[in-house]
Amino acid sequence: APAVRLADYAPTAYAIPTVALDVRLAETGTLVTATIAFTRRDGTPAGAELVLDGDELDLVSAALDGAPLAPDAFTASADRFVLKAPPAGPFALTLTTRLDPATNTKLMGLYRSSGTWCTQCEAEGFRRITYFLDRPDVLSVYTVRMEADRTAAPVLLANGNPVEAGDAGDGRHFAVWHDPWPKPAYLFALVAGDLAVLKDEFVTCSGRRVELGVYVEHGNVARVGYAMDALKRSMRWDEEAFGREYDLDVFNVVAVGDFNMGAMENKGLNIFNDKYVLADPDVATDADYAGIEAVIAHEYFHNWTGNRITCRDWFQLCLKEGLTVFRDQEFSSDMRSRPVKRIADVRTLRSHQFPEDGGPLAHPVRPETYKEINNFYTATVYEKGAEVIRMLKTLIGDEAFRRGMDLYFERHDGDAATIEDFLACFAEAADEDLDAFARWYRQAGTPTVDVAEHYDAAARTYTLTLRQTVPPTPGQPDKLPHVIPVRFGLVGPNGGDMAHAGVSGAEVRGDVIVLTQPRHTVVFEGVAERPVPSLFRGFSAPVKPNVGLSLSDLTFLMRHDGDAFNRWQASSTLAMTMLVAGAHAARRGGVPRADAAYVDALGEIVGDDRLDPAFRALMLAVPGENDVARELGDDVDPDAVAASHRALRVAIGTRLKPVLSTILAAEDPAAPFAPDAAGAGRRALVNAAGDLLAATGEAAALDRLAARFSAATNMTDRLAALTSLVHRDAPQADAALAAFVERFGGVPLAVDKWLAVQATAPLGRTLDRVAALTAHPAFSFRNPNRTRALVGSFATLNPTQFARRDGAGFDFVADVVRRLDDSNPQVAARILVAFRSWRSYEPERRARAEAALRRIAAKRPLSRDVADIVERTLA
Numbered sequence: 001a002p003a004v005r006l007a008d009y010a011p012t013a014y015a016i017p018t019v020a021l022d023v024r025l026a027e028t029g030t031l032v033t034a035t036i037a038f039t040r041r042d043g044t045p046a047g048a049e050l051v052l053d054g055d056e057l058d059l060v061s062a063a064l065d066g067a068p069l070a071p072d073a074f075t076a077s078a079d080r081f082v083l084k085a086p087p088a089g090p091f092a093l094t095l096t097t098r099l100d101p102a103t104n105t106k107l108m109g110l111y112r113s114s115g116t117w118c119t120q121c122e123a124e125g126f127r128r129i130t131y132f133l134d135r136p137d138v139l140s141v142y143t144v145r146m147e148a149d150r151t152a153a154p155v156l157l158a159n160g161n162p163v164e165a166g167d168a169g170d171g172r173h174f175a176v177w178h179d180p181w182p183k184p185a186y187l188f189a190l191v192a193g194d195l196a197v198l199k200d201e202f203v204t205c206s207g208r209r210v211e212l213g214v215y216v217e218h219g220n221v222a223r224v225g226y227a228m229d230a231l232k233r234s235m236r237w238d239e240e241a242f243g244r245e246y247d248l249d250v251f252n253v254v255a256v257g258d259f260n261m262g263a264m265e266n267k268g269l270n271i272f273n274d275k276y277v278l279a280d281p282d283v284a285t286d287a288d289y290a291g292i293e294a295v296i297a298h299e300y301f302h303n304w305t306g307n308r309i310t311c312r313d314w315f316q317l318c319l320k321e322g323l324t325v326f327r328d329q330e331f332s333s334d335m336r337s338r339p340v341k342r343i344a345d346v347r348t349l350r351s352h353q354f355p356e357d358g359g360p361l362a363h364p365v366r367p368e369t370y371k372e373i374n375n376f377y378t379a380t381v382y383e384k385g386a387e388v389i390r391m392l393k394t395l396i397g398d399e400a401f402r403r404g405m406d407l408y409f410e411r412h413d414g415d416a417a418t419i420e421d422f423l424a425c426f427a428e429a430a431d432e433d434l435d436a437f438a439r440w441y442r443q444a445g446t447p448t449v450d451v452a453e454h455y456d457a458a459a460r461t462y463t464l465t466l467r468q469t470v471p472p473t474p475g476q477p478d479k480l481p482h483v484i485p486v487r488f489g490l491v492g493p494n495g496g497d498m499a500h501a502g503v504s505g506a507e508v509r510g511d512v513i514v515l516t517q518p519r520h521t522v523v524f525e526g527v528a529e530r531p532v533p534s535l536f537r538g539f540s541a542p543v544k545p546n547v548g549l550s551l552s553d554l555t556f557l558m559r560h561d562g563d564a565f566n567r568w569q570a571s572s573t574l575a576m577t578m579l580v581a582g583a584h585a586a587r588r589g590g591v592p593r594a595d596a597a598y599v600d601a602l603g604e605i606v607g608d609d610r611l612d613p614a615f616r617a618l619m620l621a622v623p624g625e626n627d628v629a630r631e632l633g634d635d636v637d638p639d640a641v642a643a644s645h646r647a648l649r650v651a652i653g654t655r656l657k658p659v660l661s662t663i664l665a666a667e668d669p670a671a672p673f674a675p676d677a678a679g680a681g682r683r684a685l686v687n688a689a690g691d692l693l694a695a696t697g698e699a700a701a702l703d704r705l706a707a708r709f710s711a712a713t714n715m716t717d718r719l720a721a722l723t724s725l726v727h728r729d730a731p732q733a734d735a736a737l738a739a740f741v742e743r744f745g746g747v748p749l750a751v752d753k754w755l756a757v758q759a760t761a762p763l764g765r766t767l768d769r770v771a772a773l774t775a776h777p778a779f780s781f782r783n784p785n786r787t788r789a790l791v792g793s794f795a796t797l798n799p800t801q802f803a804r805r806d807g808a809g810f811d812f813v814a815d816v817v818r819r820l821d822d823s824n825p826q827v828a829a830r831i832l833v834a835f836r837s838w839r840s841y842e843p844e845r846r847a848r849a850e851a852a853l854r855r856i857a858a859k860r861p862l863s864r865d866v867a868d869i870v871e872r873t874l875a
């Protein structure tokens with residue numbers, strides 16, 4: 001397939017002001033009749049042919065302005081409908097297509113999920129329902145009439161407001177929905193099924209009542225209270241933080257069990273992967289609750305950033321996604337602990353986006369070409385896209401940022417906009433030129449910032465030399481410098497920030513140095529003694545700083561930095577230094593070593609009851625094996641990395657045994673469960689302590705974990721104990737796994753945890769077990785959550801077993817990709833991404849990974865999704 005290019009953008013020849021859909025749902029042979037009104041755009045010659053998109057469609061009939069079309073007036077195939085000579089004036093096409101939702105395993109378009117009919121149209125799924133101008137710059141007002149058997153589908157939902165409902169005879173009924181807000185087809189949705197609902201209401205800031213509903217399968221209503229509460233908090237927060245009010249009479253959320261993505265922001269009818277809706281303490285972990293809160297917020301916030309203002313084309317995906325991730329991160333920061341949220345987000349960015357940016361799939365936040373848009377719903381577009389917005393706010397300040405947002409909403413409401421449109425609002429609001437800043441959208445690759453320092457005691461000057469390099473990435477060999485905000489503090493001997501009497505060499509705005517050139521020499525005057533520099537506070541830019549501080553400076557920052565993020569960062573940097581050295585040592589058959597001063601500093605922090613337990617838990621989590629592999633860069637032997645990782649954790653667990661034991665002992669087992677940040681933090685600390693003690697392999701620590709597993713009153717503690725037992729290969733592990741599935745085998749979201757714990761165990765028998773689990777009755781390749789839990793987590797979170805030296809892990813995953821390529825290419829392509837760092841392995845594994853990739857590339861037929869990823873990965 002040819003690539004689509006941003007440079008080729010042109011508006012459509014025709015516009016679609018209105019669409020009326022009549023959907024007759026049936027067990028087999030669902031009929032969709034679309035009456036689509038067209039108008040010729042300015043500049044389109046009269047009679048210019050009209051070409052509509054389709055995908056696996058079966059046309060039943062076609063009419064123009066009510067009269068059947070003559071066979072020679074059009075052509076129709078599965079993927080295209082062409083009206084050869086349309087009328088010069090406005091006209092309407094009425095197209096009937098026949099669909100079979102039950103066999104739609106791609107989960108795009110209209111499909112069934114355990115008996116419920118539902119839709120997924122982003123990015124290009126609407127064309128699997130009817131022929132259409134299926135692109136985001138075609139905005140239309142939709143009216144939807146749907147009809148189904150009353151028993152099979154008592155609930156009939158679509159976008160907008162309900163207009164009418166009634167009996168349709170023959171045991172059938174109908175409902176009509178109207179969405180007054182023009183929208184692109186990717187925001188279309190309908191749901192029909194036998195669902196239970198939790199209802200509530202929200203009164204907006206201007207006093208309008210909005211009826212809220214969260215729809216789930218029967219038996220699950222008791223598990224949607226948290227999602228509903230998160231929704232109401234999101235609606236209030238968007239009014240207060242961004243001045244955005246909701247704009248329909250109803251807002252519905254539907255949870256389905258089979259869903260390719262996390263959730264979808266369809267106008268007024270969000271459809272969710274049930275993983276991001278259903279929760280009760282018995283089956284959901286604290287991480288699940290936080291995920292629900294964030295995703296409910298994210299999809300709700302899209303109502304303004306995505307729906308009221310949408311994207312002109314899919315290259316602008318970050319216009320809605322990066323911005324909306326930024327908004328949901330801000331929301332969660334306000335609901336929870338800001339520094340803890342920041343550390344968690346940065347860890348995600350480093351583990352997901354950095355490897356993408358540094359590998360064969362690297363692309364700019366706003367790509368300029370794609371073959372399959374589904375493959376661009378990436379950490380770069382989403383998470384780096386959010387970091388770019390955050391930098392913009394840091395650079396222009398909170399007030400100008402808010403003015404820019406207000407201007408964006410005012411100027412572009414109802415538009416399909418671009419990144420240029422967006423940035424122009426901030427340039428105007430801040431009265432600043434943002435052209436150089438805009439490179440963050442165009443250049444891929446994670447910049448490195450090398451820092452050298454010098455203190456001149458006689459002159460009382462302190463000099464920082466900062467040098468940035470933006471690495472080459474596929475298709476982009478040469479880069480221009482970025483605008484990089486460096487939030488900083490000069491930490492004095494008492495731990496406080498030191499004053500200075502002036503600075504030169506770069507623009508400094510408050511506590512932010514603004515880098516614009518490849519190299520800056522920043523000189524601070526009047527500095528009384530040598531400070532320890534604390535740079536990139538709060539992770540002020542998505543870069544890799546290389547400051548080269550001594551172990552003692554880093555330990556000092558770990559203890560004293562006024563910025564919580566950088567306290568954590570100093571600790572991480574120290575741990576990473578040891579992990580990298582340990583991996584080199586293990587590769588040579590030596591023994592990794594931990595620095596005692598680091599472990600002692602860690603012990604002091606972790607034992608400090610004045611600090612937030614969630615923060616202390618994060619301090620205990622040393623960088624993961626994949627992070628170490630990325631830091632090594634090439635010739636990676638995952639077994640050596642794992643040995644180094646294990647050794648550091650054993651060293652921490654051993655040396656800090658007293659403080660870790662005190663943390664465990666202080667736990668109040670009778671404390672009632674609340675899924676809030678404070679409770680989650682306490683549990684995270686206790687579980688991190690238990691896991692580190694278990695890492696030492698001491699029988700007493702494992703016994704205590706087994707007891708914790710049996711006594712657990714919530715899934716967070718239960719899963720943490722189970723994971724430690726299984727991953728340490730404890731004698732109690734198998735009994736715990738059996739007890740878990742005995743109790744939760746009927747709860748799919750809990751089964752996912754059971755599958756993932758086993759798939760991520762760093763044990764030689766794991767692959768056999770994963771292969772056997774594909775035949776377990778609770779597993780199905782048809783379900784994306786099950787597949788991701790078992791195969792996805794094996795491929796991405798089990799570095800030693802996925803990358804077994806004998807290549808069997810690669811081969812297993814390649815076989816799964818080949819199999820899924822036929823049924824669900826989107827999920828197949830996602831799993832395939834696990835191979836992206838294959839060139840970093842040592843030669844033997846590299847050859848085995850390449851062979852597996854070539855076997856995938858050779859499959860025929862091969863979906864566009866998988867072909868695109870495998871070609872770029874091998875390129």
Ligand code: DPP
Pocket residue numbers: 122261262263264265298299302321377
């Ligand atoms: N637009 C969805 C989201 O990110 C994904 N399709 O919310």
Ligand code: ZN
Pocket residue numbers: 298302320321324
């Ligand atoms: Zn989104």
